[in-house]
Amino acid sequence: MDWILRETGYESWHGEPLAILSATPKTLRVYHTPQVQSLVAEIVDRFNSSEAESQAFGIRVITLDSPDWRVRVQRLLNPAPIRAQGCQAWVLEKEAAAAVLNELRRRSDYREHSSPQLLVQNGQPAVVSAMRGRNYVRDVKIRPEVWPGFEPESAVVDEGFSLEFTPLLMLDGKTLEAAIRCDVDQVERLVPVTLSIPTPVAPRQSTRIDVPQMAHFRFQERFRWSVDRILILDLGVVPVPVPRDARSLVPGLPLPITGGPPRSDLLLVVESRGKVGTPVPQVTRGIGPGVDGLRSR
Template sequence: MHRHSTYPRSARLFPRQRILAAALIVTGILASTAPSDALGQAMAFPGGPAADTPPSLQNLPAKRTGQAPNSQGKLGSGGSLPRTAGQEHRVYDLRPYTGYLTKHDHPEQAVIDWVLRETGTDVWFTAPFGFLNADREKLSIYHTSEMHQVVSGIVDRFVAGEKEPQVMNLKVMTVGNANWRSRAHMLMQHVSVDSPGVQAWLLSKENAALVMNILRQRSDTRQVQDLNLTMFNGQTEKLASTRGRNYVRNIRPAAAGWPPYEPETGEVQEGYKLSISPLLSTDNRAIDCVIKAEIDQVDKFNHVDLELPLPNNQIHKTRIDVPQVVSWRLHERFRWPSDMVLLLSCGVVASPERTKSAIPLFNMDALTGSTSGRADALMFVEFRGRASENLTSIPMAPASPSQPRIGQAGGANRGRY
């Protein structure tokens, strides 16, 4: 007996059509119950979110409606800047200065550095509200009228000052005994310095030549550097002379060989690093200069004897070294008449240059592990005017492989202020 369906022939569904109809029904149910973005995600990624979605987009927190995240800040009324102290927005044209420095990357950075040195950094991060921004063509300042007077004075020294390269002569000398002052005292004018242990004097160029002659007559005087630095007004130049000294810092087990220990060596850098940034007044009669110097020297290596066990119940005797480093730092800003010479004494500190014995057999440092070298480090800084008016050659300062040469830009975090 044949059983007939109660559906008409036009309404009968084949198996494949039944599956498609069921899928459409389920889709309709999901569309009516699930959020639209979840449905869109399910339709876009049939294999599920974990199948094709990047890990950073998986398991995102639910969006909060009607409340802005705190990290986005609060929008000010009308987008206007606060004027609680009568702040003004002024734009300073830097093209008369930066237009000459075609080979310098970000020459406007020197303007920013000197503005911050003059004003300090706190005034830009505390009340009243203000900001500072610069590019190669302009400097934008938003602050009080008193602050604009300070900023305009610095900007004028760049845009209305010297555009040609200038020459700064730098001499670094060491004297074994500080009694050189007894003969030179009356030739020098003392200047106060904030850095502990540092002394400064101003000398006329004639008196500077006399003091130099006094020092060169001494047997314990050694000239470390004598350089003419060609610099653009306000820019920073660097020089360095460092070298590494190796030592045994640890004893570790060896993979093979006898004894089953091997030394682990380390290296400590010694020498000096120096950076100088001069800024002339608009009439070239005065000069501001920021000098930063670092001297590191290995005074000696302290030896430590070790006794290590061996598999045959014996003792292996060895030695490690602990470096004793003497360091000295200077970071000062000076202002003096450009026709005078600035003399700095770092005090009796680690000598920036280690003397080496002419005869290696008598080099006692190799036997004792110590470094002879306490000296009064002196630095003569002299402004010599335009480079075109100086006929002297301009030597390059020595640079270690890990340090930039003169004129090469340093890292982002330079610690200038």
């Protein structure tokens, strides 16, 4: 369903002409114009393709303290189109990608946050995430009947990152399309606010509450490239959440050296791992053309 809505556009199922899209674990029902029916048939056929049913794909999540890693590998990078501002994409032959990764691993600031053996089935979403709640005092309630005359009101704000990756092989078996979404939320600091809460016993009494200062990063895009090549995405220098106890939220994430909020250059590496795993269950059949080349949407 997600792939159908991505390809046809959410707006095409609302308003005129009348449209119906309904799915059960075994049946897909579509009522729309012939053009949209053709698009849906192609997507369904991509899920049912015997070439794609046992395909699996790997994704690596990498951070580095500095984006200067490009200096030593610039000659190996082959730029690819990308719409997101501040981000870059490259599609490399496997030999060139291996050389880039080997160079990155030599750096002391190289950290990998997903298992190299992480495999994703064709058409199925995979999520790599690390979230934690950070407690703080949001407000106070006046309670004259209790000591010291008020009660702190606690709250929790979530910080961390979530990466969603959904690959789908084209009908030609030679082109991969992937939807990639990445969300990062970081509590940069808790801004203190001192409240005056006088009581008959303590007329100069005060207490502290906190207001979270947040940083957010959002990325969502679709790419197409040849399965015999590897996609490398640089999402830029983004917030990296770390707990207040100065230990990393995710093992290996860099600790802040200065008093400012930590930042890291975030890289994603996507590649086809060939035919492995369990086949994806079929829904129905259709016919549609394959698509070559790399595109971002």
